[in-house]
Amino acid sequence: MDFQVVWDNLSYFFVGRYPKGPLGGVGLTLYLAVVALALSFVGGLILGLLSISRNRAVRWVSSSFIQIIRGMPLLMVIFWMFFLLPALFGKGMPASMTVITALTLFTSAYMSEIVRAGIMGIPKGQTEAAVSTGLTHRQTMLYVVLPQALRNMIPSFVNQFVSMIKDTSLAFIVGVAELTQIATQVNNRTMMYPTEIFLFIAVIYFVICFAFTELSRWLERRLAYTKSI
Amino acid sequence: MNYQFDWAVVTSGKYFEWLVSGVVVTVKISVVSIALSFLLGLVIAVMRMSRFRPVYWFAHGYLEFFRNTPLLVQIFFWYFGSYKVLPDAVNQWLNAQGFEFAAAVIALTIYTSAFIAEDIRSGVRSIPKEQMEAARSAGFSYVRSMFYIILPQAVRLTIPPLINQFLNLTKNSSLAMTIGVAELMYQARQVESYTFKGFEAFSAATVVYVGLSFAITGLMTLYDRKVLQPIKVR
Numbered sequence: 510m511d512f513q514v515v516w517d518n519l520s521y522f523f524v525g526r527y528p529k530g531p532l533g534g535v536g537l538t539l540y541l542a543v544v545a546l547a548l549s550f551v552g553g554l555i556l557g558l559l560s561i562s563r564n565r566a567v568r569w570v571s572s573s574f575i576q577i578i579r580g581m582p583l584l585m586v587i588f589w590m591f592f593l594l595p596a597l598f599g600k601g602m603p604a605s606m607t608v609i610t611a612l613t614l615f616t617s618a619y620m621s622e623i624v625r626a627g628i629m630g631i632p633k634g635q636t637e638a639a640v641s642t643g644l645t646h647r648q649t650m651l652y653v654v655l656p657q658a659l660r661n662m663i664p665s666f667v668n669q670f671v672s673m674i675k676d677t678s679l680a681f682i683v684g685v686a687e688l689t690q691i692a693t694q695v696n697n698r699t700m701m702y703p704t705e706i707f708l709f710i711a712v713i714y715f716v717i718c719f720a721f722t723e724l725s726r727w728l729e730r731r732l733a734y735t736k737s738i
Numbered sequence: 739m740n741y742q743f744d745w746a747v748v749t750s751g752k753y754f755e756w757l758v759s760g761v762v763v764t765v766k767i768s769v770v771s772i773a774l775s776f777l778l779g780l781v782i783a784v785m786r787m788s789r790f791r792p793v794y795w796f797a798h799g800y801l802e803f804f805r806n807t808p809l810l811v812q813i814f815f816w817y818f819g820s821y822k823v824l825p826d827a828v829n830q831w832l833n834a835q836g837f838e839f840a841a842a843v844i845a846l847t848i849y850t851s852a853f854i855a856e857d858i859r860s861g862v863r864s865i866p867k868e869q870m871e872a873a874r875s876a877g878f879s880y881v882r883s884m885f886y887i888i889l890p891q892a893v894r895l896t897i898p899p900l901i902n903q904f905l906n907l908t909k910n911s912s913l914a915m916t917i918g919v920a921e922l923m924y925q926a927r928q929v930e931s932y933t934f935k936g937f938e939a940f941s942a943a944t945v946v947y948v949g950l951s952f953a954i955t956g957l958m959t960l961y962d963r964k965v966l967q968p969i970k971v972r
Binding site for chain 2: 510576577579580581582583584585588589592596671674675676678679681682689692693696703704705706707708710711714715718719722
């Protein structure tokens with residue numbers, strides 16, 4: 510094994526052509542993950558709240574939507590977006606926007622389950638107490654249930670971020686220059702060192718994801734501790 | 739939009755046969771990987787519960803590494819890079835099997851086994867430890883109490899998360915298209931590029947994936963209601 514190829518392309522792996530060109534590599538991977546996660550937090554919150562709505566029709570529609578998205582492979586969602594978005598908006602979109610849309614849609618569905626479970630996990634007494642002090646249903650949700658539920662969900666959100674980072678590797682398929690795409694480019698150019706290159710990016714992904722996995726475990730322990738006192 | 743729908747493209751003829759052959763390959767790859775990943779997951783789970791430190795650390799490292807690396811990167815690693823790490827004899831044998839298929843199976847098996855091992859372990863841990871104590875004091879050895887007392891109870895609890903992992907594996911097998919395995923997603927893409935009927939082709943593939951996951955989800959709900967609720971521990 511000869512890791513020289515990795516050192517030669519180190520800055521390409523981390524930021525792509527950045528100062529002189531567009532951001533790529535690890536930088537783009539993190540950018541995609543952060544933007545898509547922020548958007549799917551909003552999407553997941555909305556979908557999650559809709560799926561426990563008191564209106565049956567709303568509940569049914571949002572739950573079926575969630576189930577359908579969860580039944581699809583992410584790759585399928587990406588192809589759909591790649592295919593549908595230009596048809597809907599009448600013009601081509603940058604590939605990175607397509608991927609962010611697909612990741613957001615996909616993760617929102619998973620996020621909504623976390624939100625739903627988080628809200629269900631708040632004891633009924635809280636809602637009853639809030640309602641009996643005269644808060645409306647909306648106020649109860651906004652000021653009493655959600656703040657507690659969201660805090661309990663933080664570890665799951667961090668876990669979702671880890672999945673998101675792993676999922677951004679699929680942006681490769683539509684030619685977005687994130688880490689996996691950069692690796693295949695370098696591999697196609699050098700031909701000789703696939704083992705070294707893919708081992709290297711696997712380790713990079715691992716370091717990033719493992720750090721966040723540990724963070725989520727730490728948060729979980731902390732949360733359990735704060736709850737116990 | 740003036741798109742002409744033509745569902746006949748995907749419901750009959752050559753392109754229908756392509757999609758069907760895609761489904762067959764998806765099923766094949768999934769079934770083989772499910773069987774292997776279950777066995778490997780079981781082994782890793784047992785190693786993870788071992789009190790012998792080196793074994794424990796190996797299993798722990800295995801779990802963390804393969805869970806925290808994208809499946810696509812693992813597929814590429816096995817497909818492009820495994821020839822440098824595997825013995826020559828193994829490489830030749832794999833080449834004879836069709837290397838795309840083998841690489842996809844290896845990657846899916848290893849990736850999923852890490853998740854399965856964690857599910858099995860948490861299933862075993864959810865059995866109250868008094869069960870083990872009672873079994874031991876009734877004269878069972880550690881291995882026997884594991885096999886006759888703990889595992890039979892744990893398996894029932896572990897089935898839903900395991901089935902979930904198998905479902906994930908089936909969905910993840912779509913990534914095998916990136917190395918040229920002609921499974922369902924690959925064929926849908928193929929039909930799209932030959933006919934420009936992307937909407938129909940992707941719809942057909944979506945129906946298969948979503949249909950499968952709906953069926954499994956339905957069965958799991960039934961299982962939960964009929965089997966798990968009546969025996970609820972605690």
